[in-house]
Amino acid sequence: MQTKNITTSMGEIKGLEFENRYEFRGIPFATAGRWQYPTAIESWGGVLDATAYGPCCPQERAFTDDKETSPFFYKEFRRGQTFTYSEDCLNLNIVTPKDAKNCPVLIYTFGGGFVSGSADEGHTTGVESAKNGIVWVAMNYRVTPYGFCSHPDLKDESGKCGNYGLYDQMLAIEWVKKHIAEFGGDPDKITLSGESAGGMSVDLLLSTERMKRIKLHGAVIMSAAGIQRKIAKPKTPEKTKEFWDKVVQYAGKENILQVRDELSDEELYWAWRKAFEECKIPLMSALPTYDGELITKENFKMKTVPTDFPMVVSVTSKDMFCFALLKMSQAFAKKGLRGGNKVWMANFARALPGDNMGAWHSADLLYVFNTLDISWRPFEEIDRTIANQMSKSLAAFVKTGNPNCPEIPQWTPGIKYPMRFCEETKMMPWDKKYMFDKTIHNDGPI
Numbered sequence: 051m052q053t054k055n056i057t058t059s060m061g062e063i064k065g066l067e068f069e070n071r072y073e074f075r076g077i078p079f080a081t082a083g084r085w086q087y088p089t090a091i092e093s094w095g096g097v098l099d100a101t102a103y104g105p106c107c108p109q110e111r112a113f114t115d116d117k118e119t120s121p122f123f124y125k126e127f128r129r130g131q132t133f134t135y136s137e138d139c140l141n142l143n144i145v146t147p148k149d150a151k152n153c154p155v156l157i158y159t160f161g162g163g164f165v166s167g168s169a170d171e172g173h174t175t176g177v178e179s180a181k182n183g184i185v186w187v188a189m190n191y192r193v194t195p196y197g198f199c200s201h202p203d204l205k206d207e208s209g210k211c212g213n214y215g216l217y218d219q220m221l222a223i224e225w226v227k228k229h230i231a232e233f234g235g236d237p238d239k240i241t242l243s244g245e246s247a248g249g250m251s252v253d254l255l256l257s258t259e260r261m262k263r264i265k266l267h268g269a270v271i272m273s274a275a276g277i278q279r280k281i282a283k284p285k286t287p288e289k290t291k292e293f294w295d296k297v298v299q300y301a302g303k304e305n306i307l308q309v310r311d312e313l314s315d316e317e318l319y320w321a322w323r324k325a326f327e328e329c330k331i332p333l334m335s336a337l338p339t340y341d342g343e344l345i346t347k348e349n350f351k352m353k354t355v356p357t358d359f360p361m362v363v364s365v366t367s368k369d370m371f372c373f374a375l376l377k378m379s380q381a382f383a384k385k386g387l388r389g390g391n392k393v394w395m396a397n398f399a400r401a402l403p404g405d406n407m408g409a410w411h412s413a414d415l416l417y418v419f420n421t422l423d424i425s426w427r428p429f430e431e432i433d434r435t436i437a438n439q440m441s442k443s444l445a446a447f448v449k450t451g452n453p454n455c456p457e458i459p460q461w462t463p464g465i466k467y468p469m470r471f472c473e474e475t476k477m478m479p480w481d482k483k484y485m486f487d488k489t490i491h492n493d494g495p496i
Contacts, residue, residue, distance in 0.1 A: 058232040063098040071180035076104025079225040080140040104141030105134040106168030142189040145176030150234025161246025178420040182445035185235035191218035195322035200339040201294035201306040202287040210343040211287045241268040241448045249274025257354040276382035296325035355385035360451045364396035368408035373489035380465045395468040
């Protein structure tokens with residue numbers, strides 16, 4: 051495989067060369083100890099080898115057989131892949147067109163409920179973006195107990211506590227703003243995107259003072275908008291103390307500082323997992339909290355949805371609790387439409403061939419990144435047409451702030467009539483009856 055070396059302000063870096071793109075994998079952007087906030091890496095000694103993906107955060111599949119414990123998503127997104135895991139996981143991947151110069155930039159944040167996921171799963175690729183003239187970035191950040199512990203005894207000197215994984219993401223975005231021109235990207239044309247917990251992360255960060263300094267070109271939020279602004283509002287560290295004290299108990303320690311300093315990553319994971327599984331709604335215990343600086347009660351509420359850049363907000367027809375998610379997404383989009391700002395809504399409604407799971411949560415990623423070829427499913431020509439429509443529309447949005455392109459019918463902003471990507475892609479009313487039924491039965495993967 052051919053390689054490509056470039057010189058940056060941080061030092062020389064060696065990536066991979068393909069026919070029409072370069073890939074730089076596993077670039078370390080920050081370092082952090084357990085439950086410490088990240089510090090940016092400004093240089094590296096010698097030539098940085100960026101030809102292999104870096105480690106992702108420890109999670110269930112680091113300690114179990116993934117195809118047994120998460121068979122559905124393993125088969126869809128990770129089959130045949132191998133991963134490495136480490137708490138020292140703050141790295142990112144960059145894919146650029148070969149002739150990249152002042153190209154628009156798309157940053158993608160992976161989902162997984164804040165308990166799983168990585169930047170190098172099969173569908174998480176910038177190959178299609180590079181074909182469309184876009185510099186693509188995906189970062190690894192800390193998840194599970196490593197990224198979202200919020201025990202109040204961990205407050206730092208300034209009083210902030212928790213959300214280490216969100217601070218990882220924010221620092222990665224700032225790193226891109228500072229350095230992406232050295233890879234051919236335009237730092238003044240950054241679009242932030244994410245799906246599920248990645249989309250929630252985008253939503254959480256949009257209203258922060260640090261994000262305002264980035265001056266985003268746009269945002270794409272898939273299957274996530276408004277969730278924590280509307281119903282799953284963040285808690286304070288004081289209100290999460292009881293949960294984290296259970297982690298301390300199951301770890302066999304006396305306090306959270308001993309858990310921080312004395313446990314291996316695997317011991318910490320299983321102590322956290324035992325407390326996690328005892329919760330009435332387990333995923334609620336894994337969500338970001340009010341940390342006192344990045345996310346506060348003052349800056350994160352529905353009325354602070356930003357209106358100074360365009361957005362695309364989407365849900366799938368058989369999403370997680372899809373009717374409730376639709377209502378939250380519409381509320382978010384309505385706030386984003388204030389003052390003449392533009393927000394487009396999308397509904398991915400193609401029932402994927404191969405089973406009866408329909409348009410399940412995160413199925414749209416295979417289409418928006420045009421990665422159907424990694425799948426086991428017997429895709430048809432219509433699937434490739436929809437994938438082309440969605441990937442070209444995404445590219446148009448990243449380039450111009452408007453998702454309209456020759457591949458789709460005219461798409462106008464608003465909350466009542468989304469662009470429904472399906473066998474006959476066009477703007478149509480939401481099928482609320484179907485989505486309500488699927489929410490009640492909740493028969494899709496989440």
